[in-house]
Amino acid sequence: MSSSSKLFSPFTLGALTLPNRIAMAPMTRCRATNPAIAPTPMMVEYYGLRADAGLIVSEGIPVSRQARGYAFTPGLYSAEQVAGWQAVTQEVHKQGGRIFAQLWHCGRISHGSLRDDNAPPVGPSTLPANGKSLALDRATGQPALTQCEAPRALTTAEVKGVIGEFVQAAQNAIAAGFDGVEIHGANGYLLDQFRCPYLNDRRDEYGGSLENRCRLHLDIAREVAAAVGPERVGIRLSPLGQANDMKPDPEPMTTYAYLAGELQKIGLIYLHLYDQSMSWVHDPASELLKMLRATFTHALMLCGGFDAAKSEAALAAGSGDLIAIGKPFISNPDLVSRLRQGVEIAPWDSKTFYLGGHSGYLDYPTFSV
Numbered sequence: 001m002s003s004s005s006k007l008f009s010p011f012t013l014g015a016l017t018l019p020n021r022i023a024m025a026p027m028t029r030c031r032a033t034n035p036a037i038a039p040t041p042m043m044v045e046y047y048g049l050r051a052d053a054g055l056i057v058s059e060g061i062p063v064s065r066q067a068r069g070y071a072f073t074p075g076l077y078s079a080e081q082v083a084g085w086q087a088v089t090q091e092v093h094k095q096g097g098r099i100f101a102q103l104w105h106c107g108r109i110s111h112g113s114l115r116d117d118n119a120p121p122v123g124p125s126t127l128p129a130n131g132k133s134l135a136l137d138r139a140t141g142q143p144a145l146t147q148c149e150a151p152r153a154l155t156t157a158e159v160k161g162v163i164g165e166f167v168q169a170a171q172n173a174i175a176a177g178f179d180g181v182e183i184h185g186a187n188g189y190l191l192d193q194f195r196c197p198y199l200n201d202r203r204d205e206y207g208g209s210l211e212n213r214c215r216l217h218l219d220i221a222r223e224v225a226a227a228v229g230p231e232r233v234g235i236r237l238s239p240l241g242q243a244n245d246m247k248p249d250p251e252p253m254t255t256y257a258y259l260a261g262e263l264q265k266i267g268l269i270y271l272h273l274y275d276q277s278m279s280w281v282h283d284p285a286s287e288l289l290k291m292l293r294a295t296f297t298h299a300l301m302l303c304g305g306f307d308a309a310k311s312e313a314a315l316a317a318g319s320g321d322l323i324a325i326g327k328p329f330i331s332n333p334d335l336v337s338r339l340r341q342g343v344e345i346a347p348w349d350s351k352t353f354y355l356g357g358h359s360g361y362l363d364y365p366t367f368s369v
Ligand SMILES: Cc1cc2nc3c(=O)[nH]c(=O)nc-3n(C[C@H](O)[C@H](O)[C@H](O)COP(=O)(O)O)c2cc1C
Pocket: 025, 026, 027, 028, 029, 059, 060, 102, 184, 186, 187, 236, 274, 303, 304, 305, 306, 324, 325, 326, 327, 328, 353, 354
């Protein structure tokens, strides 16, 4: 570690002092295999081992049963789930860490088998996704990658209900001891689906104009911030992203300038940018990145293919304040000390990302062991 390292310098995020600029990126691991779909003791250990991160952002947490898109993803909408997360946050705090809950609605990236009544997915419109969801095989109860089912379009009243679910989940997150929440506005899930002009054919206040297509992001941000305090709320966006059968936004400079400007007015504490192409977020000359940095003046978190050198370069260039790292955290529980000491990063096994119980979850050793 060079003496000019910014990566290992502290950062003030609202009421929190992060000891370094490394965030653990949100990563779904599908380990909640119990009937309550609540966090398990295995998850308590997994998150506790990673408490050296400046900030942990939890795996995507469905805000309701309807919000689910993958098997075994622990929610935050029942008392058992809140109790399960409480054990996780207590362990992270005991180990000296900080953790935000990522609040998630999958929208059309989903399958009826994830719900007892087989309720189909919902979305801004009835347009189906050409993509897969980790559904449940009804006969065996086992997870199986399955084509997403066609959604039904949410009514306007139901959209208001979804906003209420985010507010309730945020309140539950605080009750469970999380330090804050990150609204999942990225990656082709419900909020991103509403933003997308190719998917959103609505005629109500949530469709048509740019302002209307971004209204779901902003209503949720505003109401969640009012409920738990804007200094405890971040949001994730994936400009130009194509995951989950999305097409890049036709006017990204206009769309994201509007969103970033309005999110700034609401006072959210951070904007988390995930560049799925791992390109523009590494380029300090990127017009998109420069515009977002200038428009959103609270903390900017960057994600997508960062290692220690790329993180230092982005921080030194002033492109962002925090760097979120994903896959290396899966296979290196002690990632922060490895990066600090320049120790080799162990490879991850993508076969056990979403399946595997203990295997591929708690059996990656720390360097010092
Ligand atoms: C196993 C796995 C699960 C993920 N789950 C989520 C998720 O729940 N929410 C989310 O916003 N991104 C999710 N992502 C994306 C990561 O947060 C991150 O953006 C991505 O891995 C790129 O960062 P990296 O190059 O450092 O791995 C996931 C990625 C992986 C590999």
